[in-house]
Amino acid sequence: MLGSDEARSLHADHPPIDLHADTLMWSRWIGYDLHKAHEPPLWRAALGGHVDLPRMRDGGMAAQFFGLVSLPLADRVKGMARVVHEQIDALEAQMANKPGAVRLVRKAGELEKTLHDGALGALLGIEGAHALEGDLDNVTTFARRGVRYLGFLHFSANEAGFPAYGKGRRDDSGLTRWGFELVEKCEDEGVLVDLAHVNKAGFLDACRVAKKPPIVSHTGVLGAFEHWRNIDDAQLRAVADKGGVVGVIFCPRFVGGDGLEPVVKHMKHILNVVGEEAAALGSDWDGFIVPTRELQDPRGLPLLTDALLKAGVSRGAVGKILHDNVMRVLDEA
Numbered sequence: 551m552l553g554s555d556e557a558r559s560l561h562a563d564h565p566p567i568d569l570h571a572d573t574l575m576w577s578r579w580i581g582y583d584l585h586k587a588h589e590p591p592l593w594r595a596a597l598g599g600h601v602d603l604p605r606m607r608d609g610g611m612a613a614q615f616f617g618l619v620s621l622p623l624a625d626r627v628k629g630m631a632r633v634v635h636e637q638i639d640a641l642e643a644q645m646a647n648k649p650g651a652v653r654l655v656r657k658a659g660e661l662e663k664t665l666h667d668g669a670l671g672a673l674l675g676i677e678g679a680h681a682l683e684g685d686l687d688n689v690t691t692f693a694r695r696g697v698r699y700l701g702f703l704h705f706s707a708n709e710a711g712f713p714a715y716g717k718g719r720r721d722d723s724g725l726t727r728w729g730f731e732l733v734e735k736c737e738d739e740g741v742l743v744d745l746a747h748v749n750k751a752g753f754l755d756a757c758r759v760a761k762k763p764p765i766v767s768h769t770g771v772l773g774a775f776e777h778w779r780n781i782d783d784a785q786l787r788a789v790a791d792k793g794g795v796v797g798v799i800f801c802p803r804f805v806g807g808d809g810l811e812p813v814v815k816h817m818k819h820i821l822n823v824v825g826e827e828a829a830a831l832g833s834d835w836d837g838f839i840v841p842t843r844e845l846q847d848p849r850g851l852p853l854l855t856d857a858l859l860k861a862g863v864s865r866g867a868v869g870k871i872l873h874d875n876v877m878r879v880l881d882e883a
């Protein structure tokens with residue numbers, strides 16, 4: 551395992567949980583095998599090949615949240631729910647192939663037991679409410695299959711609202727009426743509302759009415775780097791006020807440079823503005839990104855831990871960023 555002894559001991563006590571990787575998209579497309587250690591095929595690990603169980607172990611991780619992606623072509627949303635189901639099928643098939651290696655978990659207690667039994671945790675989140683095909687009951691269906699968060703938007707407007715960037719963008723419009731109903735439905739089903747990719751108006755709408763902690767599964771912050779993908783301090787406060795968490799993305803394009811330093815800068819901005827209860831990891835591994843140099847895959851996480859410590863973040867705060875904050879939110883939802 552990379553990193554210092556201190557990083558290793560921190561990971562042993564607070565094993566990292568990452569909020570967003572699109573690995574199961576690749577499992578569905580090309581049979582990407584979670585059980586096998588991969589060498590990312592492209593230069594600088596571009597696009598994918600980032601997450602698998604052996605490298606999660608090498609990075610001292612506890613669990614990975616897998617984003618379930620469906621990309622609507624034109625306005626065709628029919629069949630999007632099926633695409634999500636097929637990614638869950640792909641995880642279940644892999645769990646059956648090698649029992650005991652990874653377990654689908656929903657709650658903090660389940661993850662603790664899983665780790666105690668020597669397995670790794672997999673958690674599920676959906677990226678884009680278009681996957682519900684306009685049917686609130688699909689939230690129930692997906693929650694029953696283990697989905698723990700729903701990202702309301704992706705790269706196109708849908709029944710719930712408007713994206714921060716992409717097709718049908720409308721900066722002056724917040725959540726639709728259906729979007730507000732969706733917040734309530736998610737909270738009833740114990741599904742976290744994920745505000746990554748949501749435009750600012752919709753983002754603040756969701757936070758205003760939220761009774762449970764909302765999350766932003768993968769993002770940068772504008773206070774650290776100016777980019778359309780990033781959220782501002784008002785958005786940070788809105789999430790933190792409801793007890794939510796914000797996962798920092800590992801993509802140089804969004805954090806404003808390569809290497810650990812920009813990622814640390816985004817983390818520190820969150821700590822400075824809203825405190826240590828709100829920061830988390832939101833890599834976006836396997837999501838068509840070129841990850842930052844040292845964080846090409848989970849093996850690099852202890853290096854991030856060392857960089858945070860070196861930047862003056864306390865051991866306690868690093869433990870919260872890696873593990874505790876996400877566990878808290880899982881319990882509260």
Ligand SMILES: [Zn+2]
Nearest residue numbers: 677747768837
């Ligand atoms: Zn995304």
